[in-house]
Amino acid sequence: MNLGARKREALSGYFAISPWLIGFLAFIIGPILASLFLSFMKWDIITPPAFVGGGNYKRLIEDPLLYQCLKVTFIYTVFAIPLNLGFGLLVAILMNQGVKGINIFRTIFYMPAILSGVAVAILWQKIFNPHFGVLNPILKLLHIMPVLELVSSPVTWLYSEFWALPSFIIMNLWAVGGAMIIYLAALQGIPTHLFESADIDGASVWSKFRHITLPMLSPVILFNLIMGVIGSFQVFTSSYIMTGGGPNNATLFYVLNLYRQAFQYHRMGYGCALAWVLFIIIIVFTLLILKSSSAWVYYAGARRGK
Amino acid sequence: MTHSKITRRRIWTIAATIIILVGVFIILIPLFWMLTTSLKTYAEAESMAWLPRKPQWNNYFTALRAINFWRALGNTLLITFLAMTGHVFSCALVAYGFARLRFPFRDPLFVILLATMMIPAQVTMIPIFIEFRALGWVDTFYPLTVPAFLGGSAFFIFLLRQFFMTIPTELDDAARIDGCSHFGIFFKIILPLSKPALLTVALFSFMGNWNDFMGPLIYLNSPEKKTLALALQDFNSLYAVQPHLMMAASLVIMLPCLAIFFFAQRYFIKGMVITGVKG
Structure with missing residues (x-):
């Protein structure tokens, strides 16, 4: 009887997770294996696929576009993620200083983070426009423009090979509320008693931040960091819409290159090789971050749910 | 001493408030500019006038006609609601299995599920396209809706499972004594008690599909099947130099997301917090 009940529970369990199991086979593990297989083929999707061995990977290594899209994606990640995490933390700490009206401020800061897609990309495309966009007049008004012109002139944002990628980094900062909210x-x-006992010991603001706030936040910083890095390797819509990868491939993000190879030039096998390289890069980065985390992430032993 | 401490504390709070106000101002500029530009005449938008002299509400009619708004809206709503239904039901069922039922390999399977959250969709995009093409599903809504019914999102499953774990198991036991089956417990106890979490998933799913661009871009070709995101992109490539019309169309498409956000903010925050802080 007991055994029967257990069997029934196990059967119900498998039934409950069956949608995911089917989805996992059909949309995750199957396609991952298929894409590994396809990455050794040459296939334009019309004529039958032909086995080319490591041909796609050999071509990949020789493809200047691969290095360009890796460079763009890395530079973007290296600047956008730390800036986003840093500003997010700064805003969160400022909000936590007993500021009145925090609910309204929090809402406004969080709002851009839930907006995404084509409409946002078009909005920023117009903001950066040197002819009618709102950004350059503001920068002129604040006398910031001459400084930027010293760095690289003219400051035409999406039309400038130098300023195009920074434009994406600025746009990403607009959504700083996503990290802030966490x-x-x-x-x-x-727990407030940590700060109270530090106060009794006469700890300074800085040392409280350094020795209480940061360690207590470190698991969340780790979460934001991993999600941020994975997200930055997936930038697509904004680059497709705002610049189409230009000028002169200055904003050719990895996934935009992948999309073009596969769906515009119909190089399915080559696209799969690109996808596998992306997969490996993301795994390596995630593992590196996780590995480093034991050095800087603090897990309180008795962390409770509530 | 305590007195100076209180003064210092107050100065600190005021300084924080000022910095936050500056931040709020910066955050709002793009949206404010979007609204004012959408009401300008072409000449005003071109000459960078700060405000329209007379609001041109007509811009909205012109822009919406140009993107074939009603048809694109119908397509988007159909895809969005189908996918949302699929996400809510399939993810809740799977989450229930992982949260409440004991079966062999449950924990390793759950670890695999968590690991799949790290796999970007772009990695599997090409073989999945080939799969759907073989099924003859290209230029239909199936590729954009069917996966939602098959577990769809590991993130949603994880979020719901975390929520289900907080429901006391005593309730299940009591129901079982009353002769309730496993799925009876799911429908009569777990689901009714999880409305906030289910709503969170529904809203995230809605936003994701409403804003999705890559999926429709890959799968939908015929003009009469285009979603709002695709229609907007087409419009932008034709009318890129008409900022007032582009801003009007973009604002209309953003509006449902803004409205949902203002009315259901706490559900978004809850969802982010469950997965971010407690995960």
Whole structure:
């Protein structure tokens, strides 16, 4: 009887997770294996596929576009993610200083983070426009423009090989509220007695930040970091719409290159090789970050759910 | 001493408030500019006038006609609601299995599920396209809706499972004594008690599909099947130099997301917090 009940439970369990199991086979593990297989083929999707061995990978290594899209994606990641995490933390800490009206401010900061897609990309494309966009007049008004012109002139943003990629980094900062909201929740979860006992010991603001706030936030920083890096390797819509990868491939993000090879030039096998390289890069980065985390992430032993 | 401490504390709060106000101002400029530009005449938009002299509400009619708004809206709503239904039901069922039922290999399978959250969709995009093409599903809505019914999103499953774990198991036991089956418990206890979490998933799913660009770009070709995102992109490549019309169309398409966000903000925050802080 007991055994029967257990069997029934196991059967119900498998039934419950069956949609995911089917989806996992059909849309994750199957396609991953298929794409590995296809990456050794040459296939334009019309004529039958032909086996080319390591041909796609050999071509990949010789393809200047691969290095260009890797360079663009890496530079973007290296600047956009730390800036986003840093500003997110700064805003969250400022909000947590007993500021009045925090609910309204939090809403406004968080709002851009939930907006995405074509409409946002078009909005920023117009903001950066040197003829009618709003950004350059503001920069002139604040006398920031001459400084930027010293760095690289003219400051035509998406039309400038130098300024195009920074434009994407600035746009990403607009959505800083996504990281902020998670920090803020974590900040509010730090037990106040930690700060009280530090106060009794006469700790300074900085040392409280350094020795209480940062360690308590480190698991959340790790989460934001991993999600941010994975996200930055997936930038597509904004580059497709705002610049189409230009000028002169200055904003050719990895996935835009992948999309073009596969769906515009119909190089399915080559596209799969690109996809596999992306997959391996993301795994390596995630593992590196996770591995480094034991050195800087602090897990309180008795962390409770509530 | 305490007195100076209180003063210092107050100065600190005021400084923080000022910096935040500056930030709020910066965050709002793009949206404010979007709204004012959408109401300008072409000449005003071109000459960078700060405000329209007379609001041109007509821009909205012109822009929406140009993107064939009603048809694109119908397509987008159909895809969005089908996918949302699929996500909510299939992810809840799977999450229930992982949260409440015991079966061999449950924990390793759950670890695999978590690991799949790290796999970007672009890695599997090409073989999945080939799969759907073999099924003859290109230029239909199936590729954009069917996967949602098959577990769809590991993130949603994880979020719901975390929520289900907080429901006391005593309720299940009591129901079981009353003769309730596993799926009876799912429908009569777990689902009704999880409305906030289910709503969170529904809203995330809605936003994701409403804004999705790559999926429709790959799968939909015929003009009468285009979604709002695709229609907007087409319009932009034709009318890129008409900022007032582009801003009007973009604002209309953003509006449902803004509205949902203002009315259901706490569900988004809850969803982010469950997965970000407690995960």
